[in-house]
Amino acid sequence: MTAAVRHSAEGGVFLGRDTATGAEVVIKHARAHPDAGRSAADARTSLRREAELLRRLDGEGLTPRPLGLIEQYDSLFLVLERVPGRTLGSWVAARQWGTVRQLGAGGQWGNGGPDAAWEEAAPLASGLVGLVERVHARGLVLRDLSPDTVLVTPDGGLRLVDLELAVPAGTVAGSVGTPGYRAPEHTGPHRVGRALFSTDLYALGGLFFLLATGHDPLLADDLPHARPVAERLGRWLSLAARDGGTALRLAPAILGLRAERADHRWSLDRVRASFAWSVPGGPSGTDQANDAGSPVPAGAVDGPVPAGAVDGPVPTGVAGGPARAGGSGGLLAVAHGVDGPAVAARKANGPAQAPDVGDIGALATAEASR
Numbered sequence: 409m410t411a412a413v414r415h416s417a418e419g420g421v422f423l424g425r426d427t428a429t430g431a432e433v434v435i436k437h438a439r440a441h442p443d444a445g446r447s448a449a450d451a452r453t454s455l456r457r458e459a460e461l462l463r464r465l466d467g468e469g470l471t472p473r474p475l476g477l478i479e480q481y482d483s484l485f486l487v488l489e490r491v492p493g494r495t496l497g498s499w500v501a502a503r504q505w506g507t508v509r510q511l512g513a514g515g516q517w518g519n520g521g522p523d524a525a526w527e528e529a530a531p532l533a534s535g536l537v538g539l540v541e542r543v544h545a546r547g548l549v550l551r552d553l554s555p556d557t558v559l560v561t562p563d564g565g566l567r568l569v570d571l572e573l574a575v576p577a578g579t580v581a582g583s584v585g586t587p588g589y590r591a592p593e594h595t596g597p598h599r600v601g602r603a604l605f606s607t608d609l610y611a612l613g614g615l616f617f618l619l620a621t622g623h624d625p626l627l628a629d630d631l632p633h634a635r636p637v638a639e640r641l642g643r644w645l646s647l648a649a650r651d652g653g654t655a656l657r658l659a660p661a662i663l664g665l666r667a668e669r670a671d672h673r674w675s676l677d678r679v680r681a682s683f684a685w686s687v688p689g690g691p692s693g694t695d696q697a698n699d700a701g702s703p704v705p706a707g708a709v710d711g712p713v714p715a716g717a718v719d720g721p722v723p724t725g726v727a728g729g730p731a732r733a734g735g736s737g738g739l740l741a742v743a744h745g746v747d748g749p750a751v752a753a754r755k756a757n758g759p760a761q762a763p764d765v766g767d768i769g770a771l772a773t774a775e776a777s778r
Contacts, residue, residue, distance in 0.1 A: 409422045409423070409424045409435060410422075410423050410424055410425055411423040413434075417439070418438060418439060418451040419436065419437035419438040419439050419451055419455075419483070420436075420437045421434065421435070421436055421437070422434070422435040422437065423435070423490070424487070426475075431489070431490075432490040433475060433487050433488060433489060433490055434472065434487075434488045434489075434490050434744055435485055435486070435487050435488075436455060436458075436485070436486040436488070437483060437484070437485050438450075438451040438452045438454065438455035438483065438484045438485075438486075439451060439452070439482060439483055440452060440482040440483075452483075452484040454572050455484050455486050455572070456477070456484065457572070458486065458571050458572040458574075459474055459477045459486050461548065461571050461574055462474040462486075462488070462571065464546065464548075465543075465546065465571075468542065468546075469565075469567075470539065470542060470543065470567065470568055471567055471568050471569070471571060472488040472489045472490070472491045472567060472569060472744060473488065473489045474486065474487070474488055475487040475488060475489060490744050491559055491561060491567050491569075491744040492561060492562055492744070493559045493560050493561040493562060493565075493567070493744060494559070494560055495555055495556050495558065495559060495560070496532075496555045496558040496559075496560055496566075496615065496618070497555030497556060497618065498555075499524075499532075499560045500524055500555070500618055500619065500622055501622075503524050503525070503528070504622050523619065523620050523621055523622055523648055523652035523653075523654040523655050524619050524622070524654055525653070525654065526653040526654045526657060529619045529620075529654045529658075530654075530657075530683075531564055532560070532564070532566070532619065533616060533619060533658060533661075533683060534680070535564075535565070535566045536558070536566065536612060536615055536616075537612070537676055537679055537680055539558075539566050539568065540553070540608055540609075540612055540676065541676050543568070543574075543608075544577075544605050544608070544676075547576050547577050548574050548575070548576060548577065549574065549575055549576070549577050549579075549603040549604065549605060549607060549608055550568070550571070550573070550574050550607075550608050550611070551573045551574060551575065551581070551584055551585060551594075551603060551607060551608070552570070552573045552574075552584060552585050552586060552589075552611075553589060553608050553611035553612060553615065554585075554586035554589045554611065554614075554615075555586075555589075555615065555618055555624070556570070556586065557569055557570050557571075558615070559744055567744075569744060573585075575603045576603070577603055577604065577605060578602050578603065578604075579602065579603045580600060580601070580602055580603075581600070581601070581602075581603050582599065582600050583595070583599035583600070583601075585607075585611070586611075587624075587626060588614055588624040588625045588626040589610070589611040589614040589615075589624075589625070590610075590611070591606070591607045591610040591611070591670065592610075592668050593607075593670055594607060604670060606670035606671070606673050607670075609665050609673045609674070609675075609676070610665060610666060610667075610670075610673060612665055612679075613625075613661070613662050613663075613664070613665025613666040613673075614666070616658045616661055616662045616665065617641070617645075617658075617662050617666070619654055619658065620645060620648055620649075620652065620654045620655035620658045620659065620662065621644060621645070621648045621652075621655060623644075625641065625666070627640055627641075636668075637666065637668060638663055638666065638667070638668075641662065641663065641666060642659070642663060645659040645662065645663075646659075657683050658683060660682045660683075661674065661679045661682045661683055664678065664679065664682070665679065
């Protein structure tokens, strides 16, 4: 062991070095202590379960490789390869911070909004779909897909870290997850139910929202009369899409994945189809929009779409400034790759045509009424 990342009553996370090869590693430690934060099981039982899941996924390029499971007295140690990179939350924050630095020096906001530029966000959005699809193909539900559990490597690849909450689909499990990314059916204390793929779909929509707006999809209580979540997210996306190409392109998928009812959430195939038309280097080799210049591909919404935008005052803090000065900074993910200085500001990346952002508000209204 060379350094401590975190300590707790249950164990900790450490950095280390293989004395034979010199390779850097990450070490997760679990003591004989109840895993009180997530279940009544011994923390070592949870770590053994995570080690087994990592072995099942080893060689797939989805997770850090498990290198060893060592038991010593009342402690258990899981040794993992150390993957260079940064958390997805930190990746988004770095682009925001680069933009703020340019603005402070008298420059301009990259593409005018707080989102990640589409030329950078598109490969990540596609990669996230593929990542979830491959995990689900192996019969697993992540249950905690969040900006802290996705690592972006220097070459733009994606890895999943901290899989201790993942379980086989259909397993009866308690309510867990990160606020803003936890599905409504798993929100609230003492909830128990079967782990379903739709839980991860909801979280995936949250990651898309982060790419599109620079914010976690957290909404304050709406009083005195709560409006549908889809309508509120739709307004936020409409504001972001006025200047941000990523919000424009991902809005339909975000609203489809964030449906309150699990059986209304879009499939991964439908998500892929909804934004494949605007991925750089697509079928025609260019960044395309549909013929009408609308952010909503044909067939993206079931039923009629009301005309007009969702009007109203702009909520404080929605349209400007970074929400993540330092990123999410998940400790285990930070252990794999330490963040460097903020990267350069994103390039201006507006769409070839200027679509009516009111279409997003109309789409949100349609989704909210389903």
